[in-house]
Amino acid sequence: MNSAGGPCPPTIRENSVHLIFGLGPIGGNIGERLAELNRKVFGFDLAQARVHKWAAATNAPASSDLSRVDWSAVDSVIVAVRTADQVSSVFQSLQECCTERPLTVFVVSTLAAEDARKILPSAPESWRVFEAPVSGGPHGARHGTLTTFLSGPAPTDAEERLLADISGRVFRMRNYGDAATVKLLNNTLGTYNLLSTAHMLNLAQQIGVSAKEFLEVIRVSSGQSWMSDNFSEVQYDLLLKDVGLLRGEVGSLPATDLSGDVEQEILQARGLLDSEA
Structure with missing residues (x-):
């Protein structure tokens, strides 16, 4: 079992291939950003139209067939799919292709905290798995300004450089599920x-x-x-998905009522911030 502590891994090689698993608005734009920075990338998506469009935009290889991947050159995988079931399916596919092979895996998909705690530690011991949901949308993904919420092992220098290429700011947490919770709180506030x-x-x-x-x-x-x-331009469908995930975690969400005791709510929150100063 891989844990947030994780074993000390081999580093990401300088000329290794970064496999982008999911070429939607976030994964596709992260891949374009890395290609622009002259990193070697390979795009994977089940949708042929996305594969062709992304390959044309990046001049990088892409496919809907994992057998086309040169696994000996892949040291890192960025997983940008939509649901927990899809993340589990990606993990299964990666294990079938990379039996016993060391990998650094960044899961940028937003999971429920419970799913993150269940799925991510199930990876093979030879993997370094980071829970890394992001905020900033397609524009942030394309320009390397994403806010990344990071749980998992302490990153190596090579992993830090990869994070720096896609992130404007990284907030670090130790335990799987913590990054999901912060991301869901943030996106629910955004939905409000x-x-x-x-x-x-x-x-x-x-x-x-x-x-x-x-x-x-x-x-x-x-x-x-x-x-x-x-x-x-906001992808409100993704925000509503995250609202649903947070509601599933906590049961109910605060109601915004300007006829209620607004002053007390504001003063209470300010007091919490002052107490942590």
Whole structure:
């Protein structure tokens, strides 16, 4: 069993191939970023259209057939699929192709904390598995500015360099499941921001203020947030998936009610921050 402590591994070789497992908006853009930095990459996706589009964009090899991969050259895998079942399937496929072979595996998929604690330690002893959900969307993935929430073993220098190529900021946690919890909390807050922005835009239009013009006001005023800045492009379906995962962990989520004791909520949160100063 691999644990967050993990064995001391061989390093990622300088000219090794980074296998991108999943060429959607996050995985595909991470792969493009690494290709742009002259790292060797190989893209894998079951969707042929994604494979062809990504290969044309990166001028790098890609396939829907894992037998096309030169496994002797692969030291690291970035897993960017959508669900826990898909992560488990990827792990099974990797074990079939890389029996006993050392691998560094970054799982950037967002899992429920329970799933992270169940799936990630099940990897072979020869693997270095990092739980690494990310925030920042396709733009952050393409430009190497993702926020990465990292649980797992202490990274080697080569793993740190790979993280630096795709991340603007890395928040480090020790135990599997911790990164998932932080990511889900963050994305749920983002969903509140997105929904509140939608509420205010709809209200503005109802009372005679152009929603489009009001959004421009929000973006340079006190109502501004990352969600308002990216309102039309946000992948809300993924946010809602993460809200569902967090709700499954904690049972229910806080309700935002401006007719309640708003001041007390704000002062309580400020007190928590002050107590940790």
